[in-house]
Amino acid sequence: MADVGVSDIAIHIPIYYLSHHDLAAARNIPVEKYTVGLGNKTMAIIPNWEDTVTMAANAAWQLLNKTGTDPDEIQQMVVSTESGVDYSKPVASYVQGLLKIGTQCRVYEIKHACYGGTAGLINSIDRLSQNSSSTKKALVIMTDIARYGFESLGEPTQGAGAIALLVERGPKFFTVDTSRNGVFSKNVFDFWRPSGHSVPIVDGKYSIECYLTALEGAAQHLRSNLGLKKENLFDILDYIIYHMPYSKMAEKAHKCLVEAEYKDLDSSSRERIFEESFKNMVAPGLRGVREVGNIYTGSVYMGLMSLLEEERERVEGKKIGVFSYGSGCGAEFFICDVKPNIKNIIKRLDFIKQLDRRKKISIDHYTHIYSKQDKDVIFFSPEVQNFKDNFTRFVFKGIKDHKRQYI
Numbered sequence: 001m002a003d004v005g006v007s008d009i010a011i012h013i014p015i016y017y018l019s020h021h022d023l024a025a026a027r028n029i030p031v032e033k034y035t036v037g038l039g040n041k042t043m044a045i046i047p048n049w050e051d052t053v054t055m056a057a058n059a060a061w062q063l064l065n066k067t068g069t070d071p072d073e074i075q076q077m078v079v080s081t082e083s084g085v086d087y088s089k090p091v092a093s094y095v096q097g098l099l100k101i102g103t104q105c106r107v108y109e110i111k112h113a114c115y116g117g118t119a120g121l122i123n124s125i126d127r128l129s130q131n132s133s134s135t136k137k138a139l140v141i142m143t144d145i146a147r148y149g150f151e152s153l154g155e156p157t158q159g160a161g162a163i164a165l166l167v168e169r170g171p172k173f174f175t176v177d178t179s180r181n182g183v184f185s186k187n188v189f190d191f192w193r194p195s196g197h198s199v200p201i202v203d204g205k206y207s208i209e210c211y212l213t214a215l216e217g218a219a220q221h222l223r224s225n226l227g228l229k230k231e232n233l234f235d236i237l238d239y240i241i242y243h244m245p246y247s248k249m250a251e252k253a254h255k256c257l258v259e260a261e262y263k264d265l266d267s268s269s270r271e272r273i274f275e276e277s278f279k280n281m282v283a284p285g286l287r288g289v290r291e292v293g294n295i296y297t298g299s300v301y302m303g304l305m306s307l308l309e310e311e312r313e314r315v316e317g318k319k320i321g322v323f324s325y326g327s328g329c330g331a332e333f334f335i336c337d338v339k340p341n342i343k344n345i346i347k348r349l350d351f352i353k354q355l356d357r358r359k360k361i362s363i364d365h366y367t368h369i370y371s372k373q374d375k376d377v378i379f380f381s382p383e384v385q386n387f388k389d390n391f392t393r394f395v396f397k398g399i400k401d402h403k404r405q406y407i
C-alpha cells in the first residue's frame with residue numbers, strides 16, 4: 001500500500017442557523033419529534049450571498065492557508081456536489097478561479113448524491129498512489145445545500161456546508177488502503193432531483209431502507225476484503241462514522257451493523273453491545289449533524305471533524321470506519337488509519353469556533369431567505385458589503401448576463 005492519504009481537513013459552515021424549536025413551533029409539530037425522533041437541534045441556513053461555490057472556495061482557502069500549500073502544487077481538484085449552480089460549467093472551475101489554481105491541474109465536478117465526495121477522495125488517493133515520483137497534491141472538496149420542500153417532511157433535515165481535504169504522499173492525518181474498501185451500489189429511486197426541480201423528490205421511509213441495505217452490503221464486502229473469519233468489524237475498529245442526514249440515522253445504522261456482526265448472540269446481549277459501542281464509537285462524532293444538519297457530500301467528513309473536536313489526541317493511531325452513502329444508490333465503507341501524531345491538525349480545526357460564531361435567525365427571516373433562493377438578482381447589497389467574518393473570504397455577488405459573479 002502506497003503511503004498516500006489525507007494531510008488535513010477544513011470546513012465552511014454558513015453564518016446563520018435556525019433552531020428546531022422555532023421550526024417545530026411554526027409547523028405545529030411537537031419539538032421532540034425533531035430533537036429526539038430525528039436527534040437534531042439546529043440547522044445551518046445559507047444567506048443569499050453564499051452558494052455552493054463560495055462555501056467550497058471558503059473551505060479550500062482555509063485549508064491551503066493553514067497547511068501553507070501553494071495552489072500550483074495541486075495536480076487534481078475534484079469538487080463534489082449534488083446542488084451545483086450550472087448544468088454544464090462545474091463548480092470546480094469557479095473555485096479554481098477564486099483560489100488561483102494553476103492550469104496544469106485536472107479540475108472537475110463529480111456527482112453521485114451524497115457519495116460523490118467519497119468517490120472523489122478514493123480516486124484521488126488511487127491516482128497519487130500510482131505516481132511514485134510525484135510530489136503533487138490533490139484537493140477534494142464537498143459542497144452542498146440540503147434543501148427540501150418548504151413545510152415538507154424533509155424540511156427539518158436541511159443544512160449546508162463544505163469540506164476540503166488535502167491528499168498527498170506522506171500524509172499527516174490518515175491513510176486509506178483503498179483495496180480493502182467495501183462497496184455497494186444499486187439502481188433505486190429513494191431520493192432524486194429530476195432536471196429543473198429545485199428540491200428533491202424523496203421516498204423517505206424507503207430511503208432509510210435503501211441506506212441500511214447498502215450498509216449491510218458494504219460491510220459484508222469490507223469484512224470479506226479484510227479476510228475476517230473469527231473476528232468482526234467491532235474487533236478492529238475504534239470509531240465509526242456513518243453518513244448522517246440527521247443524527248438518529250447514525251443510531252439506526254449502528255443498530256443494523258451490530259445485528260449483522262453479532263448474528264449469533266441473543267437480542268439482549270446485542271442491545272448491551274449496541275449501547276456501549278454507540279456511546280464510545282459513534283456518539284463522539286455527532287455534534288456537527290446535530291447543529292448543522294445534512295450537508296450531503298460532506299456529511300461523513302463533518303462527522304470526522306466532530307470526532308476530532310470531541311476526542312482530540314485520543315484519536316491518534318486509531319482506526320476509524322467510515323460509511324459513506326449516496327442515494328440512487330452508491331456506498332463505500334472504508335477505514336482511516338490515523339497517524340500517531342495529529343496535534344497540529346487538532347489545534348487548528350476551527351470547527352467549534354465556526355459553530356460558535358453563527359447567528360440565530362427567526363422563522364420569518366428563514367422564510368424570507370427560502371423564498372429568495374434561486375432568484376436571478378444582484379445581491380451585492382450594503383448588508384453584504386459590510387459583512388465581516390473570519391471564515392468567509394469569498395461571497396456571491398449575483399448573476400449578470402447569465403454569469404455568476406463573485407468577489
Ligand code: CAA
Pocket residue numbers: 030032033034036037038114153154155156157190191202203204205207208211243244245246248249294296325326327
Ligand atoms: N417525540 C419523539 N419522537 C417522535 C415524535 C415525538 N413526538 N414523533 C415522531 N417521533 C419519531 C418517530 O417515531 C420516528 O422515529 P423512528 O425513525 O426511530 O421510528 C422519527 O421521529 C421520525 O418520525 P417519522 O417516522 O414520522 O418520520 P417522517 O415521516 O417525519 O420522516 C424522514 C422522517 C423520512 C427522515 C424525513 O425527514 C425525510 O424524508 N428526510 C429526507 C430523506 C432522508 O434523510 N433519508 C435518510 C436516508 S437517505 C440518505 O441518507 C441520503 C440523504 O442524505 C438524503
